[in-house]
Amino acid sequence: MNHPKNPARHRISLVIPVHRVQGYLRACLDSILEQPFGDFEVIAVDDHSPDASGRILDEYAARDSRVRPVHLDENVGIGKARDIGALRASGDYLFFLDSDDTLAEGALQAVADRLELTGDPDILLLNHVRTYWTTRVQESAAGELLAAAGTDVFTALERPEYLSMFAVVWNRVYRRAFYAGHGFTFTDGLYEDALMVYKTMLTADRIAALEHVCVEYRQRRQGNSMRTPGRKHFGIFEQYDRLFAFLDERPELAPVRPLLFERMAGHFLFTLARPDRVLPQDRPEFFRRAAARYRRHRPAGFTRPEGTAGLRFGLLERGSYPAYAAVVFAGATRGRLRKRAAKARTALGRRAYHRLYRMHLRRPIDENLAVYSAYWNRGVACNPAAIHRKARELAPHVHGVWVVRAGDEDSIPAGVDYVVARSPRYWEVMARAKYLVNNVNFPDDIVKRPGQIHLQTHHGTPLKQMGIDQQRFPAAAKNMSFHRMLERVDRWDYSLSANQHSTEIWERVYPCAFESLDTGYPRNDVFFRATAQDVRRIRTELGIKEGQTALLYCPTVRDYQKGFLPRLDLERLCRELGPDHVVLVRAHYFYGADPRLRALQRRGLIKDVSRHPAVEDLCLAADALITDYSSIMFDYACLDRPIVTYVDDWEVYDKARGMYFDLLSQRPGETPGATATSEDELIDVFRSGAWRDDRATALRAAFRERFVQYDDGHAAERVVRKVFLHQDAAPPVIPLDARTPAPPTATQLTWSLT
Template sequence: MSATDGFGAPRFSIVIPVYKVRGYLRECLDSVLAQTFGDFEVLAVDDRSPDECGAILDEYAARDKRIVAIHREENGGIGQARNTGVERATGDYLLFLDSDDTFTPDALERMAQRLDEAEDPDILLFDHVRTYWWDKRQPSASTELLAETGDEVFSPAERTEFLKMFAVVWNRAFRRDFYVEGGFTYTDGLYEDALMVYTTMLSAERVACLNHVCVEYRQRRQGSSMVTPGRKHFTIFEQYQRLFDFLATRPHLDPLRPFLFERMVSHFLFTFARASRVVPADRAEYFRAASAMYRAHLPAGYEPPAGVTGAKFQALGRGSYSSFQALKLVNKTRVTVRRRLKKARTTVGKRALTSLYQMHSKRPLDPKLAVYAAYWNRGVACNPGAIYRKAQELAPDIHAVWVVRRGLEDTVPEGVDYVVPGSPRYWEVMARATYFVNNVNFPDDIIKRPGQIHIQTHHGTPLKRMGIEQQRYPAAAKGMSFRKLLQRADRWDYSVSSNQHSSENWERVYPCTFESLDAGYPRNDVYFTATAEDVLAAREKLGIAPGKTAVLYAPTVRDYQAGFVPRMDLEKVTRGLGPDTVLMVRTHYFYGQDPSLQRLHEQGLLLDVSKYPVVEELCLAADALITDYSSIMFDYACLDRPIITYADDWEVYVKSRGVTFDLFSGEPGETPGVLATTEDELIEAFRSGDWESERTAALRAAFRERFVQYDDGHAAERVVRRVFLGEEMSPEPQPLALRTPAPSPAKAAAVPAAH
């Protein structure tokens, strides 16, 4: 019997250390829970992660009793987190899975079969693949070795080729009794895997192999501690000193000293050659430390390898940094860097389309200048607009200039400073501004200078797949260069988020080094600050008569079709809703004016509000929202008013664009209210009253709990304080139950009567 049945220990204890991986953690945990072999426990250790990783673990633990969420009181690093997990483990075998990696679907089943066949060896080695953000999968270097071993069970001390396998702990399973009785624990700092791999392999008597890919090893573009430079990489010397201390207590392993010495030196040189680990300022000191370790552990009679590798060893052994440089060991890396910089400068030269931009780029930055843009320069709108207004209040010394495309100058509010793209002043402000705020990306020809700060506000909560995940959906990619997309995202210093769902997605699909501002969406502040008078004024401006029920229909764009194609018979729906209901229709801004929609508007059957400049006013005026997959549903949820999901192409949309959750599941937290796939179902929802029933109100409450997480009327203030004023974000978001959204039109109309 398995532990999950309440009898005995589980076959596997899976230890997952967790720290700042909220964009990847769910995928990791899902890969474990989806295993075809279910006799396991998960010890997921929150190493005092500053993001929502701990909450995600608690969520999964509440859902599946096989997951144990452990929260450390202090951050101790990956080694201490693994030790904490091992202390709680009860399984026959220990598995260590990094929280940004995943298991293949049948990994545990294949492991269990091989362990049974090999009669429970001390260690089981298995295969992995490297996965890259551009969807490349690269086989490991050990595939052939694992395959050649077949059913053999061996001692690693006699088969040193297995000590050359990738020295990580997640490509092997450890028999827990062997691990605990051997007194193995992880040490502090980086390169702890190498120490654990060598000491356990040298202690094991029986090792077996599994020629099957069990782990998908994610090559993160940014964020991995191993590719972040700094003095923490000097820990490699401490780890290998511990290895040789270990050997000193085991004389029977002396014949392996030359082999392990060579592995150590090769690891030193591998790390030294990477600017992503050892920075130029630390190279000389690193070299001296590596040379000292070389001389301290040089085996008697040791012969270095032949060729260039041997020359590197000898130079390190002599301890002469100058001779090491003469071998071009350091210069090779520096030349590579210089070539890249030269190429970058050439690219910059090509992209700097005007001499004005080049000229102004040589001038100092203006610390009091901010550039704003929204929706590809369509004017003052969305999150940038809300941040702009709050900055005018809290940081009035920061001068704002909006980028507005030619032909839309007359839409700019009076008193707002702006420039047209390509104009002389445009190049000046783009070269000299310190702050850049946009809800999309600035053009490729804008080069981010040192000291410039970019704030990416986004313009919606992602239901559809975004960023690098669009690669899997050709209709959504449409020839997009994802490398250039990430180069643009590399400019971001801050990414504004309205809920945990968005934060997780942005960090995963834009693997760059920005800081997430979990502040709420500034454009949604109005939904908590608007008064009854504001609601009634919006309706009056739109010409909605008192007592009428106003319904906003706002469908989104379809990647798989060109132009606006109505997904419903608008005339049928307006007549079905009856004379007391006003249907406002807003097409996506990607589309031009639709003649059929304009005709229905002219006939008085509906209101075409596609060109209405302020979508927030439309939401304030509406008693209910009908939409499909548009992110407007997440914003409208702030108002706590009915949301009706109408779409006849869910399956097609999922296949063509991909989604982050199942909107049509009908489950709390995923579906915000009524679901309809035909005009008749939609009309019936209104006629029956289900659109505002207790059932749909309960669904809406769960949806708001998940997605109206940070929005409370103070999002813009939090962003301005953090970015422009250099303060901590404040105030803290209020609990959802304490927030008061703008009154519904019915309640707003009743306010005067109450006086």
């Protein structure tokens, strides 16, 4: 790797404004720091981001001195954040990169080579691609134009066609002496890029081009400030007024005025037509302002472009919004209405109970009704169950109703109200409930009404690739429509998280407009509230003998195989460990009752706890956990008890499903304890004591620091206060070293005496 000879000065300074990008920031920084070319610095300006972006910057800065965070005490906006970063830069060149985009492989080396070859121009234009959440990659329209320049150096007047490139600052680098010498600064508001691009291009004496793809421009499905409708988009008019004032002061730039005028008018019309920018009620005023600028800035003798663009320019010149709307919006609106009507008929008109649902959707929302579901209506369980219990205590005015599958009614605890899925009352509560709480998604035919609140609790910390990341893995993506998945996620208002890792993953792989609640998982509250008496009672109920070491074995589902296929010879494991150990086996809930497990249980070799109603009780009863890729490891880590990772198919599973980190790496924060990849290794882990030695304990401590971040026994209370009572998510999270997990089992207590 090339490192700078003079640490006080660099070839390239990457200036990155950072605000609400915690789900994308790591990818951005990794793409920079992994570049083979190393003579750079990263000036990352935390624009008072309310999420964890600032902490992520500090984490990277602690690992790499080239990352220099700047934390602002107030939000100043992307333009001013860039200005602040540019003032702190020491590089020969400024590279303004957005914090949700990434650098392409070899980008910085290609930039450095072209700068040297072209004699350090004022501006170097760069190529880019657009990357979509669907994994589609689209080449830029400027590729051929950039390639045509070769190694030539020119001005914008000499080659005005380069003014037609996408007007953003991240697809070019600026010589810092040129940039600072002319006193360039960004203006407030949106569309500041266009003004900066045109002013710098028209000022530069030496411009060069690079056809190498340098920037991967992320097309965010939601969350981009440019794609949030509102009055802020009216700022485009002031930006172009400034540009034409700049041109008025420089008569020598008259030859490019028609080109820039055409770019301005096209930009106005593009913005007007976007429903994610200008709201329908604001369109007439936006059009009037655009028409006024059209007349004000039109160059003498300007000729409108041909075709559809010319027609729209003519309508803008006339200044009649009704005429423009009749031509442009009428056809599109009719098409949308037809699609919406067809979708409504499909979703709500096929059967009688859908007509019933439609009737209930017209009734008022019941502000004191909450609907709960877990694991596709499998009963009262997981985070929704813990939230329901706490809501009955703190918000008793909110009546809770559980959705269950037909035939599972007997599993509902006494005193808990429930409805059977797709029964007549089901449609009523789903239509009228103020709150809908689930650890998976509700069915596609459930409509999100204005005023309803959807709370997604999740049911684990992501180790396996999730959401849109699964598109790269055929076994995980089989028979899955990611468009429909994201339409379901669009209904979420809140998404629970137990740690920063989860928060970042959820926000990136579910690119929708929900709010993350860093509360901890309510189902894990019991791990900090259970007493020694609770632990003894559960072990007695499970038939664990006094003095026995209980090992909870929880393998997860394999996407690449059908049915439950034990990865472990349980009979041999029990025989090798002896009668002072007992193995509790819990197969994944996707699998039905397994006859092999029942047979082993009848012989007294294991305890099949696959259908035990509360996995939290099993964790409290167990002295150690044996698992593979199951997210139960993150929950069990709350108890600070040994975790053994047993995986005999790592490479196959990783290729089929994809992982966010390497469980077998033995790196702190990734491996929760001892590991084994074969039965012999697993048996040796227990015989040798490696499962609970100092090394395993240290790994577990690092794992807990990373993943037991918000779980402290008060998660459910924070959720109920935030969602049901509309209060702050209190109480604050207790520091990890001040938390007290459930007491150890009697067997664990004897370990400290031996």
